[in-house]
Amino acid sequence: MKLEPAIQPRPATRITSLLSGSRRKRGRQGLWLVPLLIAILIGIALALQTEQFLSRENLFNLVAQAMPLVITAIGQMFVVIVGGLDLSVGSTISFTTAILALDAPGYVLIPAVFVLAALIGLTNGLVITRFNVHPIIATLAMQYVILGFARMLRPVSGGTVPELVISSVAGSFLGIPMPVIWGVVVILIAWKLLYGSRFGLHLFAIGGGVASGAEDAARNFGIADRRNTVIAYVACSLFAGLAGVFLAGRIVSGDPNVGLLFELDAITAVAIGGTQLSGGIGSLHGTVIGALVLALLSNGMNLTNISPFVQTAIKGAILMFVVGLQSRKKMGL
Amino acid sequence: MINLIEMSNISKSFGGSRAVDGVSLELLPGTVHALMGENGAGKSTLMKILAGVHQPDSGQIFKNGHRISFNSPKKALEFGISTVFQELSLLANLTIAENMFLGREPLTRFGAVDYAGMNAQTADALAQLGLTLDPEALVSELSIAERQFVEIAHGIKADASIFILDEPTAALNAADVDVLNKHIRRLRDEGKAIVYISHRMEEIFEICDTVTVLKDGRRVDTRPVSEMSPASLIAMMVGRTLDDLFPPRATETGSVVVDVKHFKIDARSKPFSLHVSSGEIVALAGLEGQGQQKFLRSLIGKFRPFSGTVTIKGELLEMPVSETSGIRRLHAAGVGFVPEDRKEEGLFLGLSIADNIAISLVSERGEMSIARRYRDVINTTMASMRIKAEDASAPVSSLSGGNQQKVLLGRYLAANIDVLLIEEPTRGVDIGAKSEIYRLLREFAENGGAVLVLSRETIELIGLCDRLYVIHDNTVVAEMPAGNASEHIILEAALSA
Numbered sequence: 001m002k003l004e005p006a007i008q009p010r011p012a013t014r015i016t017s018l019l020s021g022s023r024r025k026r027g028r029q030g031l032w033l034v035p036l037l038i039a040i041l042i043g044i045a046l047a048l049q050t051e052q053f054l055s056r057e058n059l060f061n062l063v064a065q066a067m068p069l070v071i072t073a074i075g076q077m078f079v080v081i082v083g084g085l086d087l088s089v090g091s092t093i094s095f096t097t098a099i100l101a102l103d104a105p106g107y108v109l110i111p112a113v114f115v116l117a118a119l120i121g122l123t124n125g126l127v128i129t130r131f132n133v134h135p136i137i138a139t140l141a142m143q144y145v146i147l148g149f150a151r152m153l154r155p156v157s158g159g160t161v162p163e164l165v166i167s168s169v170a171g172s173f174l175g176i177p178m179p180v181i182w183g184v185v186v187i188l189i190a191w192k193l194l195y196g197s198r199f200g201l202h203l204f205a206i207g208g209g210v211a212s213g214a215e216d217a218a219r220n221f222g223i224a225d226r227r228n229t230v231i232a233y234v235a236c237s238l239f240a241g242l243a244g245v246f247l248a249g250r251i252v253s254g255d256p257n258v259g260l261l262f263e264l265d266a267i268t269a270v271a272i273g274g275t276q277l278s279g280g281i282g283s284l285h286g287t288v289i290g291a292l293v294l295a296l297l298s299n300g301m302n303l304t305n306i307s308p309f310v311q312t313a314i315k316g317a318i319l320m321f322v323v324g325l326q327s328r329k330k331m332g333l
Numbered sequence: 334m335i336n337l338i339e340m341s342n343i344s345k346s347f348g349g350s351r352a353v354d355g356v357s358l359e360l361l362p363g364t365v366h367a368l369m370g371e372n373g374a375g376k377s378t379l380m381k382i383l384a385g386v387h388q389p390d391s392g393q394i395f396k397n398g399h400r401i402s403f404n405s406p407k408k409a410l411e412f413g414i415s416t417v418f419q420e421l422s423l424l425a426n427l428t429i430a431e432n433m434f435l436g437r438e439p440l441t442r443f444g445a446v447d448y449a450g451m452n453a454q455t456a457d458a459l460a461q462l463g464l465t466l467d468p469e470a471l472v473s474e475l476s477i478a479e480r481q482f483v484e485i486a487h488g489i490k491a492d493a494s495i496f497i498l499d500e501p502t503a504a505l506n507a508a509d510v511d512v513l514n515k516h517i518r519r520l521r522d523e524g525k526a527i528v529y530i531s532h533r534m535e536e537i538f539e540i541c542d543t544v545t546v547l548k549d550g551r552r553v554d555t556r557p558v559s560e561m562s563p564a565s566l567i568a569m570m571v572g573r574t575l576d577d578l579f580p581p582r583a584t585e586t587g588s589v590v591v592d593v594k595h596f597k598i599d600a601r602s603k604p605f606s607l608h609v610s611s612g613e614i615v616a617l618a619g620l621e622g623q624g625q626q627k628f629l630r631s632l633i634g635k636f637r638p639f640s641g642t643v644t645i646k647g648e649l650l651e652m653p654v655s656e657t658s659g660i661r662r663l664h665a666a667g668v669g670f671v672p673e674d675r676k677e678e679g680l681f682l683g684l685s686i687a688d689n690i691a692i693s694l695v696s697e698r699g700e701m702s703i704a705r706r707y708r709d710v711i712n713t714t715m716a717s718m719r720i721k722a723e724d725a726s727a728p729v730s731s732l733s734g735g736n737q738q739k740v741l742l743g744r745y746l747a748a749n750i751d752v753l754l755i756e757e758p759t760r761g762v763d764i765g766a767k768s769e770i771y772r773l774l775r776e777f778a779e780n781g782g783a784v785l786v787l788s789r790e791t792i793e794l795i796g797l798c799d800r801l802y803v804i805h806d807n808t809v810v811a812e813m814p815a816g817n818a819s820e821h822i823i824l825e826a827a828l829s830a
Contacts, residue, residue: 028426028471196445198438198440198446200446201427201431201435201438201446202435205424205431205435207426208427214422217422217424218424218435220386220405220407220422221406221424221435221436222408222435222437223435223436280424280426281426
C-alpha cells in the first residue's frame with residue numbers, strides 16, 4: 001500500500017505556472033523561461049555598462065566563446081534526460097584536441113576523432129547499463145582514463161591541427177560567421193534527435209520512469225531502454241568530440257588540459273536551463289540558454305574588469321536559485 | 334460459448350511461498366468476470382501473470398484455443414490483453430497521446446514522430462469513452478480517475494479484447510465509479526471479456542456476470558453471480574479453522590494507555606474513537622488498505638491525518654505528529670513502532686544482530702556520547718527471544734525471515750517500551766516463528782504492555798488479539814472481542830458498513 005507522504009510536495013509555484021511556456025508538453029520542458037530572463041538581464045546590464053558589448057565584433061566573439069559549451073551541454077542534456085550523467089566529456093574534449101594535433105592528414109584525424117568519441121560513449125553506456133554501475137562512477141572512471149590518454153599523446157600543449165579544422169571555425173561563409181553556422185547546424189541536429197524522432201521521445205519516457213523510481217516503466221511499453229540509454233551516451237560523447245574539434249580550431253593546437261572541468265560547466269548549463277538531473281524533464285532551448293548564461297557571465301567579466309572570482313560566485317548563485325525554483329516531489333537533482 | 338482466454342493450471346511461487354497454485358480460469362466474450370478472495374489469496378498475482386508482468390512457473394494460457402506466451406505487458410497487449418493496475422503504469426512526464434502510442438509511434442514521411450496523427454487518434458479514442466481530455470495534456474496533470482480512463486482508452490486503442498481491472502474503484506468517488514461502470518458495460522456489450530477485481534460487494538453484484546473465488550492461491554469455485562448472495566460469497570471467501578498457534582488471551586486489562594478520540598483520517602472520512610489498555614493486544618482488522626495503516630502511521634508522523642486527539646499515557650500527542658522527529662519523541666515516551674517492511678524500513682541488514690538490537694538503546698543517549706556495547710542486554714534479549722544465530726555479531730541479512738523479525742521485535746522489547754505499534758508482525762515468516770512471535774507479544778502484554786497491531790491476515794488478528802476494531806473506508810465500523818470474532822463476521826462487518 002502506498003501512503004501519502006506526510007509532507008505534501010510543494011505545489012508548483014506561481015512562477016512555474018506563469019512561465020511554463022506553451023500548453024504543449026507543459027511541465028516537461030522544465031523552467032527554461034527563468035534562465036532566459038536571467039540571460040536577458042545580464043545582457044541588459046552589460047549593454048548599460050559598456051558600449052562594446054553590443055558591438056558586432058563582441059557578439060560574434062561571444063558566440064565563438066560560447067560554442068564549445070553549447071555543444072557539450074547539448075550532448076550532456078541527452079544523457080541527463082535519460083536519467084544519467086556524463087563526467088567524461090571534459091577529458092573527451094582534451095583528448096580530441098590532442099588527436100587532432102597528431103602528425104597525420106586531416107582526412108584521417110577527423111574521422112578518427114569521432115570513431116574514438118563514439119567508442120568512449122559506447123563504453124560508458126555499456127558499463128552503466130550492463131554492469132549496473134552508477135553513471136557518476138562509470139563516467140568519472142572514464143574521465144581519468146581518457147585524461148591519461150590525452151596526456152600520454154601530448155604532455156604539454158603544442159602541435160598544429162589540420163588546416164580544414166582551423167578554417168571551419170574561422171572566417172565566414174556567405175557573410176555568416178562560421179561559429180554561427182556551427183551553432184545552427186548543431187542545434188538543428190539535436191532538435192531532430194530530441195523532438196523529431198522516436199529516440200527523443202523514448203529518452204523522455206525512460207528518464208520519466210527513472211525519475212519516478214519505476215526503472216522498468218518504459219520497458220513495459222516495449223521500449224529498448226538499455227539500447228536507447230547507450231545511444232544517449234554515444235551521442236553525448238560525439239557532441240563532446242564536436243566541441244573538441246571546434247576548440248582545436250580555435251586554439252590551433254592540441255592541449256591535454258583544455259577540457260578540464262568542462263563537464264561541470266556543461267552540467268551547470270544543463271541544470272540552469274531547467275533540465276532536471278533526475279531525468280525525464282528538460283529541453284533543448286533551455287540547455288542552449290543555460291550555456292549562454294554562463295558565456296555571458298564570462299564575456300561580461302572580460303569587458304568590465306570584474307574579478308573572475310565574482311563571476312564564479314554569481315554562477316553558483318544562479319545555479320542554486322534556478323534549481324531551487326523547480327518543483328520536485330522529493331529531494332532530487 | 335467459446336472461451337476467449339483460458340488459463341490452465343497456473344502456478345507461481347515467490348521464494349518459498351506459493352502465491353498461485355494450480356488455478357484455471359476461463360474468460361468468455363461479453364462477460365464481466367469478478368475475481369474475489371481475501372488479502373493474499375492470489376488474485377493480483379494471477380492477473381499479473383495474464384498481464385505479462387509475471388511469468389507462471391507452470392501452466393498454460395490459451396487465446397481462442399491457441400497457446401500463447403508472453404513476457405512483458407507490451408507483448409500481452411499485442412495479444413489483446415490490457416490491464417489497469419492499482420499502481421498505474423502510465424508515464425507522468427509524457428502526454429496522454431504519447432502514453433497511448435509509446436513503443437509504436439506512427440512516423441511522418443520524414444521519419445519524425447507523427448504527433449498530429451497521434452493526437453487526433455487519441456482524441457478519437459478518448460471520445461469513444463466520452464472523455465474530453467486534451468491529448469496533449471501531461472499525465473501528471475490528470476486525476477487518478479482520469480488516468481484509469483486513459484489506461485482503458487489505451488486498451489481500446491490497442492484493440493484489446495480482454496481488460497483486466499485490478500481494484501479500479503479503490504481511488505474513485507461515486508460519480509467516477511458510475512462512469513467507469515458505464516464503460517465496462519459498453520465494453521462487455523461489444524463482446525470483450527473483462528476481469529474485475531474489487532472488494533466492494535455492491536459493485537460485484539451490479540456489474541459482474543461470473544465470479545471466481547480464490548483462497549490461499551487456489552480456486553474455490555466459479556459461479557454465475559446470479560446464483561450467489563453476498564452472504565454465500567463471503568462464506569466462499571473464508572472457511573478456515575483457527576490453528577493451535579496462539580497463546581491464551583488476557584484475563585484482565587489495566588488502565589487505558591492509548592486513547593484516540595474524534596479521529597478523522599481525511600476530510601471526508603467519518604470520525605472514530607478507539608482505545609488500548611495496558612495488558613491487552615488490540616487489532617485493526619478489515620480489508621487491506623482501508624485506512625488501518627494510515628491511522629497507525631498518523632501516530633508516528635508518517636501520515637498526516639485530517640484531525641483528532643490522541644492521548645498516550647495521559648499525555649496529549651500533538652497532531653499532526655512531525656515526520657522527522659515523531660518516532661524519536663514517541664520512543665522517548667515509551668512507544669515503539671515496528672514497520673511492516675522489515676528489510677526496507679526496519680532493520681539495518683548489513684549490521685550485526687547486536688547493533689540492530691542496541692540501536693534503540695543507543696539512540697536514547699545524546700548524539701555525542703560514546704555508544705555503549707549493551708552486551709548483557711543483547712544476550713538476554715537473544716536468549717529470551719530464541720533468536721537462532723551463531724552469535725550476536727552475525728549480520729542480520731544472514732538470518733531467516735522469522736529470526737530477522739524477532740531481532741526487530743527484540744529491539745523494542747529490549748528498550749524501555751510499554752506501547753507497541755506493529756504492522757504485519759509475521760509477514761513472510763514460517764509457522765514456527767509465527768507462534769513464537771505471538772508468544773513474545775503476549776508476554777509483553779502480560780507484563781503490562783499495550784499492543785496495537787494491524788495485519789493482512791485476519792485469522793492472525795483473531796487468534797492473537799483481545800479486541801478488534803474493524804476498519805473500513807477510513808473509519809471504525811465495528812468493535813468486538815476477538816473471542817467472538819470470525820473471518821466471516823469481520824468481512825461482513827466491513828462490507829455491510
